[in-house]
Amino acid sequence: xxxxxxxxxxxxxxxxxxxxxxxxxxxxxxxxxxxxxxxxxxxxxxxxxxxxxxxxxxxxxxxxxxxxxxxxxxxxxxxxxxxxxxxxxxxxxxxxxxxxxxxxxxxxxxxxxxxxxxxxxxxxxxxxxxxxxxxxxxxxxxxxxxxxxxxxxxxxxxxxxxxxxxxxxxxxxxxxxxxxxxxxxxxxxxxxxxxxxxxxxxxxxxxxxxxxxxxxxxxxxxxxxxxxxxxxxxxxxxxxxxxxxxxxxxxxxxxxxxxxxxxxxxxxxxxxxxxxxxxxxxxxxxxxxxxxxxxxxxxxxxxxxxxxxxxxxxxxxxxxxxxxxxxxxxxxxx
Numbered sequence: 001x002x003x004x005x006x007x008x009x010x011x012x013x014x015x016x017x018x019x020x021x022x023x024x025x026x027x028x029x030x031x032x033x034x035x036x037x038x039x040x041x042x043x044x045x046x047x048x049x050x051x052x053x054x055x056x057x058x059x060x061x062x063x064x065x066x067x068x069x070x071x072x073x074x075x076x077x078x079x080x081x082x083x084x085x086x087x088x089x090x091x092x093x094x095x096x097x098x099x100x101x102x103x104x105x106x107x108x109x110x111x112x113x114x115x116x117x118x119x120x121x122x123x124x125x126x127x128x129x130x131x132x133x134x135x136x137x138x139x140x141x142x143x144x145x146x147x148x149x150x151x152x153x154x155x156x157x158x159x160x161x162x163x164x165x166x167x168x169x170x171x172x173x174x175x176x177x178x179x180x181x182x183x184x185x186x187x188x189x190x191x192x193x194x195x196x197x198x199x200x201x202x203x204x205x206x207x208x209x210x211x212x213x214x215x216x217x218x219x220x221x222x223x224x225x226x227x228x229x230x231x232x233x234x235x236x237x238x239x240x241x242x243x244x245x246x247x248x249x250x251x252x253x254x255x256x257x258x259x260x261x262x263x264x265x266x267x268x269x270x271x272x273x274x275x276x277x278x279x280x281x282x283x284x285x286x287x288x289x290x291x292x293x294x295x296x297x298x299x300x301x302x303x304x305x306x307x308x309x310x311x312x313x314x315x316x317x318x319x320x321x322x323x324x325x326x327x328x329x330x331x332x333x334x
Contacts, residue, residue, distance in 0.1 A: 026273020026281070026325050030288035033321075037292055041299035050302050055177055061291075061298050063247075066181045067092075067240045069290040071261045072268040073189050074236025076286045077196065077229045079269050081222075082209040082278030083130055083137040085230065088237045088265060090148035091122055092256030095241025097152070100161025100251035108167050115238045122148070123234025127227030145262070152253050159250040171246035181243055188239060192232070193283045205229060209278020267314070268293055271321050292317070 045052035071088050078085050095115045102111035122144065129140040173180040196202035204225045207215035216222050244255050256262075266276075271289035274281025293314065300310045 027285035027288060029324075030272050030285050030292060030321070034288050034291040034295060037295050037299075041295055045299060045302050048303060052299070052302060057298060057302070059174065059177060059179060061294050062182050063179050064294045064297065065287075065290050066179070066185045067244055067259070068261065068264055068268060068293065069185045069287060070188055070236050070240035070243065071265040072272075072286050072290050073185075073192050073283055074233035075265040076269050076272075076274055076281065076283055077192060077205060077236075078137075078233045079266070079274050079276060080196065080205045080209045080278055080281060081226050081229045082212065083226055083229065084141065084266060084276070085123075085126060085233050085237075086138065086141040086262045087122065087126060087144040087148060088233070089256035089260065089262040090145045090152065091119060091234060091237050092241045092244060092261055093253050094148055094152055095119060095238050096245040096248065096255045097156055097160050097251030097253065099242055099245040100159075100163050100249075102161070103164050103167065103245075104162045108164060111167075112242060115242055116235060119234040119238030119241070120231055123231035124227065126234070127230035130230070131223040131226050156251070156253045159248075159252050161251045163245050163249050168246050168249060171243060171248075181246075184239065184243065188236060189283050189287055192236075195232075196282060201225070201228065206279055209275075209280075211279070264293065267318050271318055273325055275325075 042052040051057075071092070075085060075088065095118065098118055099111045099115045102114045126137075126141050126144055129135050129144070130137050133140075135143075170181055170184070175183075196205055204215070204220045204222075207218065207220050208222045208225045212222050240261070241255070245251060248255065268289035269281070269286050270276060271292060272281065272285030272287070273289075274285060296314060296317070297310075300313075
């Protein structure tokens with residue numbers, strides 16, 4: 001009788017912690033936050049006599065997600081290793097210039113290959129400086145940004161080149177209400193998700209960011225992992241440069257810096273739950289962070305909010321999200 005009395009129910013206890021862990025997952029939280037921000041934006045704009053959820057506005061939000069999303073997805077791979085990349089804004093600007101000037105003379109395929117080759121070279125240089133010269137990633141990529149800026153300012157005084165009409169379909173065409181460019185973002189994000197979650201290299205990214213010394217002792221080639229992450233990031237930036245070139249119709253020296261894609265991409269990654277120290281986070285949360293920032297921008301633009309106040313609100317949202325993630329991450333299950 002005693003044996004049967006103490007046996008606990010086999011299926012009751014494990015379900016609650018699993019359900020709780022899903023609800024407290026930063027990726028789930030940021031997507032819920034995107035829904036809440038969209039609903040609040042619709043209410044506030046409607047109260048001011050506007051209409052937030054029009055087709056043109058929704059399309060605009062989705063198009064604004066593409067460039068930032070491509071950069072942020074690439075930035076996620078780097079930050080997962082505990083590194084980061086501050087050269088992305090100037091690389092975008094140079095990428096649009098290379099794309100437009102090459103298309104003007106040599107066609108679409110050579111232009112795409114030239115931009116991707118340039119991006120891979122910059123990413124490789126960043127990775128080698130960080131791992132080989134042992135320079136902090138912040139300083140290394142900031143130095144690269146200054147080099148790219150100097151090259152742009154020395155060789156370009158304004159817009160240059162011309163994007164072919166066929167390539168501009170990427171920036172402007174839609175399938176129903178969905179911009180064609182959104183499929184580019186989703187394809188790149190899906191590829192990065194598979195790489196980070198389903199491959200050995202992806203496990204090495206998390207291991208390197210979680211504890212580089214322990215990862216090295218476990219046989220992970222951490223230097224190669226960081227270098228590869230920087231190359232992946234720069235290739236994503238190259239894709240963003242091609243998209244912006246298709247939107248602008250020409251190369252623009254200000255294409256990346258005016259939108260502050262360096263800081264904006266890091267903000268989206270952090271807002272999506274990826275730890276700046278590395279080892280935790282992912283692409284899904286980053287896309288949610290991108291959507292939150294894009295919706296906030298659209299709401300502020302419709303309301304005609306002062307730029308200073310816009311930046312204050314965005315800063316408060318990011319700080320609050322990171323503080324919330326930190327508190328959750330510091331808790332230990334009982």
